Amino acid sequence: xxxxxxxxxxxxxxxxxxxxxxxxxxxxxxSEAIRxxxxxKIVEEEWLHSEGKVIGTLTLLYNHHQRGLNKKxxxxxxxxxxxxxxxxxxxxxxxxxxxxxxxxxxPLKVQQAAESLIGLKGVKHGKLxxxxxxxxxx
Ligand code: NI
Numbered sequence: 001x002x003x004x005x006x007x008x009x010x011x012x013x014x015x016x017x018x019x020x021x022x023x024x025x026x027x028x029x030x031s032e033a034i035r036x037x038x039x040x041k042i043v044e045e046e047w048l049h050s051e052g053k054v055i056g057t058l059t060l061l062y063n064h065h066q067r068g069l070n071k072k073x074x075x076x077x078x079x080x081x082x083x084x085x086x087x088x089x090x091x092x093x094x095x096x097x098x099x100x101x102x103x104x105x106x107p108l109k110v111q112q113a114a115e116s117l118i119g120l121k122g123v124k125h126g127k128l129x130x131x132x133x134x135x136x137x138x
Contacts, residue, residue: 009034039137047107047130055104056130058114064097066122073099073117080105080113096124103128 011019020030027033047054062069077084083105090098103110111128118126 042136043130043132046132046136050107053105054107054110054130055102055133056110056128058101058103058117059125059127059129060099060101060117060123061092061125062097062099062120062123063095064122065095069120069122072120076113076116076120077101080109083109083113 019033023030023033027036047056060073062073064070077087083103084101085104086102088100092098103113105113107130110130114126114128117123118128
């Protein structure tokens with residue numbers, strides 16, 4: 001672990017109160033919340049400017065009764081078979097399925113594949129989260 005440095009940040013009282021309310025119950029202290037925000041920003045920048053492969057997860061909530069949806073989802077995954085690494089499927093309720101996919105590949109391809117799945121009729125919510133290979137946090 002690298003050396004920890006204490007630093008001061010000037011911030012409007014109103015904004016800080018909003019932030020404290022936001023992190024209440026999630027973070028044990030303000031420093032950890034700010035560190036997480038900084039890490040997220042670093043990961044985001046890494047991903048946007050990455051020339052190599054990126055890795056992340058795509059979470060999809062969908063209605064499995066939607067006509068043709070399962071086939072369309074499979075077709076897209078086979079079209080991008082080199083980037084879809086693993087799936088976790090949960091039969092959430094009578095109507096809905098939750099699927100989490102691990103995807104790895106060139107940023108543009110990952111984004112295209114994710115958007116084509118998220119955009120399918122019957123997909124109620126979709127979120128692509130790009131993570132990091134950890135090189136920036138050594
Ligand atoms: Ni299911």
